[in-house]
Amino acid sequence: MSKQLILYYSQGGHTAHICRTMMEHIRALGHDCDMMHLQEAASAGVNWDTYDAVALGSCVLYGSYHQSVFDFVEANKSQLEAKPNSFFSVNVVARNPEKRVPDNNKYLQKFITLSSWQPQNVKVIAGKVNYPAWKWYDRMMIQLIMKMTNGPTDPSSVIDYTDYDDVKAYAESLVKMAP
Incomplete structure (x- = not known):
């Protein structure tokens, strides 16, 4: 049994809903999983030693990610890199199947370019219009x-x-x- 951590930034709640789906599925598979909003993780801290892998994800707001995503990555880069890790981007442009391919998603590519952390794995998830x-x-x-x-x-x-x-x-x- 392994233990995963899903860290996320969500403004309207949809990214949080996606993370909850992931967490519940991981638990249904017999593993342990926690999820934390980046604000909670930044203020309360993360006990990194208890996790076997970590995923960090964020929604896209007006073509970019909230500054707190980059701030968290900068403050926790070594901890992120010490574990198997992944970054996922939730954006509505991914409503088009070709934009779900990481190399074709300009928002994911923007994160990779601007971030000091280079995740081992990346994922694009289509978002929600509300x-x-x-x-x-x-x-x-x-x-x-x-x-x-x-x-x-x-x-x-x-x-x-x-x-x-x-x-x-x-x-x-x-x-x-x-x-």
Whole structure:
């Protein structure tokens, strides 16, 4: 039995939902798993010695990741590198299958370029459009981006593009990474 840690940044809750799916699947496989928001991990600390593998993931906000993701990576780079590790990016551009390929996802590539940590494994997960839950200015900006990328612009749209079978397969790959 191994123990995984899933660290994440989530603004609207969808990335947290994806992480919960991963954690529950890992536990159903007979392994142990914890998940922590990066704010909690930064303030409470992480007992790195208790984990066999770690995954860190974040949603994309306006074309980038929240600064706390880079701050956490910088502060914990050696601990991340000491374990089998992975980074996953949750973004709506991945609604297109070709954008789920790491080399074709500009947001994942941006993380790899800007981050001091070079993860051993990477994953792209399609996100969720949830116009009714977003503040008016977020909705307007995302509608503009969607219009430019031929995505949904109806302000009542709630579309979850996440492939949960793929999320579970990714969770299984995290278990396999553990020694």
